[in-house]
Amino acid sequence: MLNSEAKLIPDITKPEYIPTRDGYGKGVVKAGDKDERVVVLCADLTESTRSLWFKEKFPSRFIEMGVAEQNLALVASGMANYGKIPFISSYATFSPGRNNEQIRTNITINNVPVKIVGAHAGISVGPDGATHQALEDIALMRVQPRMVVVVPCDAVEAEKATFAAAFNNQPTYIRVGREKSPVFTTADTPFEIGKAIVLRDLPAGRQAANTCAIIGCGMLLHNALLAAEELMSEGIECMVINSHTVKPLDEKTIVEAAQKTGAVVSVEEHQIAGGLGSVVAECLSKNYPVPQEFIGIQDRFGESGKSEELIEVFGLGKESIKSATKKAISRK
Amino acid sequence: MSQYIDDKKVEELETKANEARELLIEMLTEAGSGHTAGPLGMADIFTALYFHVLNHDPKNPEMPERDRLILSNGHITPIRYVVMAMSGYFPIEELKTLRKFGTRLQGHPERERLPGVETTSGPLGSGLGQACGIAYAARIDAKKFRTYCLMSDGEHDSGALWESVMFAGKNKLSNLTGIIDRNNIQIDGMTEDVMPLENLRAKYEAFNWHVLEIDGNNIEAFVDATHEAAAIFEKPTVIIAHTIPGKGIKEIEFDYRWHGIVPGMQDVPGAPSKAEQSKKFLDELRTLGGRIKSEHQ
DSSP states (O other), X not given: OBOGGGOOOSOXXXXXXXXXXXXXXXXXXXXXXHOTTEEEEXXXXXXXXTTHHHHHHOGGGEEEOXXXXXXXXXXXXXXXXXXXXXXXXXXXXXXXXXXXXXXIIIIIITTOOOEEEEESBSGGGOTTOGGGOBOSHHHHHHTSTTOEEEOOSSHHHXXXXXXXXXXXXXOEEEEOOSSEEXXXXXXXXXXXXXXXXXXXXXXTTOOSTTXXXXXXXXXXXXXXXXXXXXXHTTTOEEEEEXXXXXXSOOHHHHHHHHHHHSOEEEEEEEESTTSHHXXXXXXXXXXXXXXXXXXXXXXXXXXSXXXXXXXXXXXXXXXXXXXXXXXXXXXX | OOOOOOHHHHHHXXXXXXXXXXXXXXXXXXXXXXXXXXXXXXXXXXXXXXXXXXXXXXXXXXXXXXXXXXXXXXXXXXHHHHHHHHHTSSOGGGGGGTTSTTOSSOSSOOTTTSTTOOSOOOSTTXXXXXXXXXXXXXXXXXXXXXXXXXXXXXXXXOHHHHHHHHHHHHTTXXXXXXXXXXXXXXXXXXXXXXSOOOSHHHHHHHTTOEXXXXXXXXXXXXXXXXXXXXXXXXXXXXXXXXXXXXXXXXXXXXXXXXXXXXXXXXXXXXXXXXXXXXXXXXXXXXXXXTTSSSTTO
């Protein structure tokens, strides 16, 4: 059953659809309102990353970098070093893709609080095709010491994550998507970087047998909630956990879920190698090993197509999550 | 802003630069690895910066109004460490810890390890962009300090660096002074063989920079150039400092093979031992190449 403390929308089957990049756009304006140290740098993608909204409100604190993602990371590093709070925005394939070494040397080893916003992440980018569908960015960012990695599940959470990241004084990666996606959390849903949210819990007293914990990040969590709802009619009860912060992982919540259910399925719009599923597996294998199934991209690149079409073809849809859940339970 | 410089001051700085070279050779010999040619060639400029040009306070390295010195080519950091120690950032004795476990003097400099080091550096082509960020932020806040960025010539092979050159030109960052150690060598050979950089002046000018070319081992010329750079209001300035790699030790001068080795590291039969070679180099420095008979003269 849905966790009432998560304060989700009244009917999760009837969400509004807004892209998570819009949440970033709103959140960074809010952060800019609160603190004039906030600056935004963008690499020739101002409208589509939604950095435009900040530019319109604070023109003197917006810096156009041109198609120069390496310099984007470098100039932001200098500004953070001086005392500003820079957000850098581009598509995730370019930043943190192309400028990975600049981020490593000049942001994380340097230890300056630059906020990297990778837009158009995931297969749901759709028609642009493989070159523009970032499927490795979580892996790239989570292996860098000091880097915080946040993958918001919807536009409302993206706004909160952006605002929180502005003031955490750490290098931080925020991953957002292009396509409109279901908004199922509300302004009242709690959000704290590093604290996973139990969206759906087991009915009181229900333990072991036909139970599983679905642990995800990003917009696919909506599919996970729908899958959990439908599995109930087959006698399967699922927890659904929004692990929006991939790093540092909320190990306590993840381990408790594994203890309670005895099986997990990880769900993300990213390569299985190195993403949230890997993070969860690393955590559980040392704390409480249970069977785990992985929903994610299976070591291949994306291609052109409609967003919803690609989600199905690449095995990230509701039905795939249902089968993975049954498989994980069967392995107990 | 530093004062114009008189002959007495020039002489004083030249003496200090030579002391810095001696400390450098001792330090590199002790460390057993590192770079020799670049740091020797840049001893004059670093001495001029720390003892005359920069507004800084070794006892208050975080002073908000300090000039920022961004060292992009982090591998020449030994000479920066030497001059920092000489100006009072940390004890001279600590120079012996270079590259050893637990040291604040990392092989390539790290911002958080040693107060006064503004940025972590080593991977080339990245300093100028950070200097641009600092200069741009300073301009937003109407701060008066200057940002200096020291670069090697070889790192101009890097595309990322040119992104930064373009950015500074676009934004007319006149509070930024670039300094290029134009010593014509890099690891694989002479810069014009590895990847030709000329015409470097024309390239910078085409990116809307003011360009000055000087003898980088002439302290007076360097100080004058920093003054001219500060007086240019409509553009960033770059000082192309023609230096002699290995300056001060004849055997090392102009030889690209000394880019990434230290005394005692030559991989050839009959090469002198570390101790012998180091002593020879120190004698040469202490006698100013035989011009004086002893260091006390």
